[in-house]
Amino acid sequence: MKYKELMKKALEAREYAYVPYSSFPVGAALLTKSGKVYTGCNIECASYGGTNCAERTAIFKAVSEGEKEIEAIAVVGDLENYTFPCGICRQVIVEFGRDIKIIIGKSENDYKIYSMEEILPHSFSPDSLK
Template sequence: MSLLDAAREVRERAYAPYSRFKVGAAVRGASGAVYRGCNVENVAYPEGTCAEAGAIAAMVAAGETELIEVAVIADAPEPVPPCGGCRQKLAEFGRGATPVLLATTSGRTLATTVAELLPGRFEVAHMAGVEP
């Protein structure tokens, strides 16, 4: 199963009763394992969880801390980029050249990278005396 297929499949499990905007994400860890996440809304907006954050949390819970590929899919006219917080999360666990595939349920895609999504990212080097 491709990374995009994994994101497409988990998207169907999204909990989005308020916006009805379901999003699925899948990340591939350095081990090659695939981790999935879907958005989970909460009536107390904005206390939900994004699909990308869910996939990253699943990866970290499995013991991995490096992602090497990302796919995100939503039912929209154009591919939907991750929110700002998720861009920073992707930058935390991926490298600048890490490929990110954004897709729609109708088949439109946009290939990009973590660096293109978040130029000038905030990183540990900005914090004096802190090591990861």
């Protein structure tokens, strides 16, 4: 799957965001190394601690179905500016590998590709516990 197609799926997922408090929808599309795609959107909760980000929603869906090898994750929030994963999402992403590509976009034709090291340098990961 091309990153443009992954970004399109993230944009589609963004449409399902439940954001009654922030009015800031975010969509994510995760590509596993086996070729499967899992999408997620942010879901807010009146007790803010119950809120879940789009990236983690997609990751949790993949992991709950047995997929733990992630190739890439596309993220789109604000359509005028690039929206990067929050700190918690970066930590969850690196849990599944330092080689995951992070695609940050505003549209299916306007995106940038980053490595985990670029968005979370010197991370604490499973390797840190060995």
